[in-house]
Amino acid sequence: MKNKIPNLATSNTMLATVVTFLLLATIITMGMLTPLIAKLANGVDLSLDPGYYNTRSAIPVAALVLLLSTCMLTGYVDKKYIVPVVAGSALLSIIFAVISPFRNTPIDISLPILIVALLATFYRIYRMVSGKQNVATKDKIKKISAHAIHVGILMILLGIVLSSNMKMEGSAILSSGSDEIISFGGQHYQLKMNSMNSYYNGEAFRNYPASSYTTEVIFDIYKDGSYFKSGKVNYITDFKWGQTYTTTYINRGLTEELFIAPRAIDESAGEIDLYMRTVPFINCLWGGIYLMVIDIIALLFTDRGNKEAIHSSNIASEKTIPDAGDNEDKYDRMLQQEIEKRKAKRMKDKR
Structure with a gap:
């Protein structure tokens, strides 16, 4: 056809x-x-x-x-x-x-x-x-x-x-001393704050007792209402470099990734604004x-x-093929031997 x-x-x-x-x-x-x-x-x-x-x-x-x-x-x-x-x-x-x-x-x-x-x-x-x-x-x-x-x-x-x-995103405010489990924009993860602790880090800098000030927030993570894991994020103020930055919490599961990061903090009120993102199939x-x-x-x-195999085979094939110069030397030697035999025979006949 x-x-x-x-x-x-x-x-x-x-x-x-x-x-x-x-x-x-x-x-x-x-x-x-x-x-x-x-x-x-x-x-x-x-x-x-x-x-x-x-x-x-x-x-x-x-x-x-x-x-x-x-x-x-x-x-x-x-x-x-x-x-x-x-x-x-x-x-x-x-x-x-x-x-x-x-x-x-x-x-x-x-x-x-x-x-x-x-x-x-x-x-x-x-x-x-x-x-x-x-x-x-x-x-x-x-x-x-x-x-x-x-x-x-x-x-x-x-x-x-x-x-x-x-992916699903959301934010919520967690309060220290509260047993309330907070949901985030329809995601199946929830958070409950366990503690909020602040402390100084590093050597003294100018009129500050240390070079940075860290607020550590520890929380429990619930998945569909059941306890899943514990996590921690830090809110850090660096006096030496004049900047504020945070650490994040990331949990990479088999089917999805959970990302949690601080947005803002009110230490006097014992509150922190957390951002949560759930990303399915990121793996x-x-x-x-x-x-x-x-x-x-x-x-x-x-x-x-x-x-490497091709190169080795080429080298092997080159070794098996006689070189043209070697052949010429061989024939020259054979020719010289034949000439010498003929000369010896002539000298013998003359005698």
């Missing part, structure tokens, strides 16, 4: 990927240069928030994910099935954007194409692992590592989309970064091992 999709090849999809990457790089570069141009031209301090980049880079990134799915399936799936699968994921994203099953447009649009791309990448890795058994182990590890990097990239994108659109982002780093290192080691 004649192939009805002649242009669906790895070279064409790679070309489309490069063009899309250039478009994305152009958007990012313009965003970085715009504040500089505005400052030089008009003296205006312009700042572009993340929303500027998110809205403009969303379509190129979505196109790159669709192209990644195409590249992963090309060569391992019949071409007549690749277009329906990739187009189906794009159509599903549009349908999700309309019906909004997750009540969040970026998540509704991103999840279908990201999940299909992940499944396509895992399928290609599976086919490579279960394929030809006569392939060298280093070569197989090299190919698997290259595609596992794609898994890391998709995990990073998935973590960014989910964490940035599902998906960190996991993707770690996976990329591990696979890049594995790729470098296997590539270096292959180069």
Whole structure:
């Protein structure tokens, strides 16, 4: 049967990927240069928030994910099935954007194409692992590592989309000496202050008894009404450097990250204003970064091992091939020996 999709090849999809990457790089570069141009031209301090980049880079990134799915399936799936699968994921994203099953447009649009791309990448890795058994182990590890990097990239994108659109933020005031458990803007974590202690740190500075003044706040963390952990933050006034700063509390769980930081403090009233942020699926982002780093290192080691093996084989082959100069010396010696034999024979005949 004649192939009805002649242009669906790895070279064409790679070309489309490069063009899309250039478009994305152009958007990012313009965003970085715009504040500089505005400052030089008009003296205006312009700042572009993340929303500027998110809205403009969303379509190129979505196109790159669709192209990644195409590249992963090309060569391992019949071409007549690749277009329906990739187009189906794009159509599903549009349908999700309309019906909004997750009540969040970026998540509704991103999840279908990201999940299909992940499944396509895992399928290609599976086919490579279960394929030809006569392939060298280093070569197989090299190919698997290259595609596992794609898994890391998709995990990073998935973590960014989910964490940035599902995070919950809130602030509340905690009072010392109160047993009240305080909630934060609908989050499933609550806090209760245990103690607030203040003390001086460091050597005496000018008319101060020490170089800094620290207020330490210890609190209990409750998750859905049940005790979870204890935490601590510090509110520090540095007399020597003339500044005030705080420490933060961070708890990284398997599925989410909890972040707590002081905003303001009233020591005389025994009150502190705390900010709390819960970020689900942030570990998906960190996991993707770690996976990329591990696979890049594995790729470098296997590539270096292959180069050393090729270099060793070249040296061995050079040793087995006789040198042209050695051959010439050998023939010269043979010729000289033959001449001497003939001379000796002539002298014998004359006698």
